[in-house]
Amino acid sequence: MDELFKNINDAEKNILLQSLEANIMNFKKNNIILSSIKDQNFICILVYGHLQIIKNDYNGNKTIIEDLYENDLFGTMISSITTNLECDFYTKEDSKILLIDFDDVINNKSSLPCFNQFLKNMLLIISNKILENNKRIEILTNKTIRDKLLSYFKNNVKNKKIHLTLSYTDLADYLAVNRSAMSRELKNLKNEGFIEVKGKTIYLLYDIL
Amino acid sequence: MDELFKNINDAEKNILLQSLEANIMNFKKNNIILSSIKDQNFICILVYGHLQIIKNDYNGNKTIIEDLYENDLFGTMISSITTNLECDFYTKEDSKILLIDFDDVINNKSSLPCFNQFLKNMLLIISNKILENNKRIEILTNKTIRDKLLSYFKNNVKNKKIHLTLSYTDLADYLAVNRSAMSRELKNLKNEGFIEVKGKTIYLLYDIL
DNA sequence: ATTATCTTGTTGCAATTGCAACAAATATAT
DNA sequence: ATATATTTGTTGCAATTGCAACAAGATAAT
Numbered sequence: 001m002d003e004l005f006k007n008i009n010d011a012e013k014n015i016l017l018q019s020l021e022a023n024i025m026n027f028k029k030n031n032i033i034l035s036s037i038k039d040q041n042f043i044c045i046l047v048y049g050h051l052q053i054i055k056n057d058y059n060g061n062k063t064i065i066e067d068l069y070e071n072d073l074f075g076t077m078i079s080s081i082t083t084n085l086e087c088d089f090y091t092k093e094d095s096k097i098l099l100i101d102f103d104d105v106i107n108n109k110s111s112l113p114c115f116n117q118f119l120k121n122m123l124l125i126i127s128n129k130i131l132e133n134n135k136r137i138e139i140l141t142n143k144t145i146r147d148k149l150l151s152y153f154k155n156n157v158k159n160k161k162i163h164l165t166l167s168y169t170d171l172a173d174y175l176a177v178n179r180s181a182m183s184r185e186l187k188n189l190k191n192e193g194f195i196e197v198k199g200k201t202i203y204l205l206y207d208i209l
Numbered sequence: 210m211d212e213l214f215k216n217i218n219d220a221e222k223n224i225l226l227q228s229l230e231a232n233i234m235n236f237k238k239n240n241i242i243l244s245s246i247k248d249q250n251f252i253c254i255l256v257y258g259h260l261q262i263i264k265n266d267y268n269g270n271k272t273i274i275e276d277l278y279e280n281d282l283f284g285t286m287i288s289s290i291t292t293n294l295e296c297d298f299y300t301k302e303d304s305k306i307l308l309i310d311f312d313d314v315i316n317n318k319s320s321l322p323c324f325n326q327f328l329k330n331m332l333l334i335i336s337n338k339i340l341e342n343n344k345r346i347e348i349l350t351n352k353t354i355r356d357k358l359l360s361y362f363k364n365n366v367k368n369k370k371i372h373l374t375l376s377y378t379d380l381a382d383y384l385a386v387n388r389s390a391m392s393r394e395l396k397n398l399k400n401e402g403f404i405e406v407k408g409k410t411i412y413l414l415y416d417i418l
Numbered sequence: 419a420t421t422a423t424c425t426t427g428t429t430g431c432a433a434t435t436g437c438a439a440c441a442a443a444t445a446t447a448t
Numbered sequence: 449a450t451a452t453a454t455t456t457g458t459t460g461c462a463a464t465t466g467c468a469a470c471a472a473g474a475t476a477a478t
């Protein structure tokens with residue numbers, strides 16, 4: 001939200017939101033909401049509250065794919081959700097959501113200076129998302145777990161160190177591989193002397209990348 | 210290019226390009242060019258010519274990941290390339306390229322009406338890219354070839370039919386699986402009575418999705 | 419028409435992976 | 449502090465996959 005309205009003051013922001021026909025919606029705690037945003041292209045702002053995006057696979061397993069708090073942005077273009085993916089938006093607390101229809105942004109005729117700034121802000125947010133997505137696709141494109149791991153390392157190494165921000169369980173999800181198989185492959189890399197693992201830090205011992 | 214300058218006339222376009230400090234570059238046929246665009250965030254337009262983006266894997270295999278012709282757009286945010294991916298830009302013909310630095314777009318203070326339109330055009334191009342990427346990630350996230358295929362079908366079905374625009378070889382690349390293993394899995398789906406394949410059209414026989 | 423090139427189908431085999439089940443270690447809640 | 453839940457490590461085994469090699473079609477080039 002801060003990003004989306006960067007360099008735009010509150011007065012301008014309100015005019016802008018009106019001109020974009022932004023809608024406010026309120027939801028009670030512990031509800032599944034907003035199935036419509038999966039079909040329509042909305043930019044959503046969680047004004048306050050707590051929201052989770054939950055994916056259901058056909059075995060009935062649920063995974064939290066995103067945890068959203070005050071001022072977080074979400075929507076088809078911002079979150080990693082597709083129209084076909086079975087996922088729900090679940091309110092963990094009473095929540096207020098601001099919805100902007102992407103088509104309204106594109107069709108808006110406004111020439112307010114702040115609209116210009118708003119477009120640039122959106123562009124920046126979305127372009128970061130693209131870079132992230134490209135990165136993930138590059139990683140997922142590898143055929144073996146080892147190559148996925150190495151590709152992940154390559155994308156996240158700094159001073160021959162990789163500091164994991166994800167848990168190993170989540171990393172396996174990110175790489176789309178079985179957790180225990182990944183654990184096994186990490187062990188192999190360790191035994192073969194390529195890496196050293198200390199908790200959430202992985203040290204690269206050779207220039208294997 | 211048409212998309213990028215939609216609703217902008219030629220006079221406006223030239224002013225805009227100046228204000229964005231766009232650069233023109235010319236290249237001779239059969240050269241590897243533009244290693245810099247992998248590091249910097251450029252929006253590139255192939256004004257005329259023929260360009261290929263070629264990926265080299267560490268076995269020395271080359272794959273054409275994009276074939277670009279007159280007026281096609283490319284760049285880190287538009288093409289499926291990442292900073293770390295080993296890929297080259299190869300001129301198949303003499304080519305003229307227009308380069309716009311993304312940072313210049315974001316930092317541009319212009320309030321020309323056409324700049325506004327330009328931003329909206331970019332936003333639209335990039336947002337389509339995101340939707341495409343999200344789709345691919347959803348597909349790649351499946352663990353088995355069968356599930357990847359089904360997920361691909363689900364995303365491309367129309368009237369219980371999938372019409373392939375890709376060759377089977379390219380489809381295997383898109384799904385990041387071995388071609389012959391994919392071929393085998395398609396045969397299995399056929400034998401189990403789930404699909405019927407006639408050339409590049411696949412018929413879904415059951416509601417398996 | 420003939421050759422060359424690219425795509426597709428097929429198969430055996432070895433390597434990789436997912437899965438399940440469990441124990442140990444951590445983290446969280448009460 | 450104790451109980452509860454979550455994460456991590458490990459392993460055997462079965463299933464899936466990649467790989468290689470080759471034949472058959474299909475397409476493009478001369």
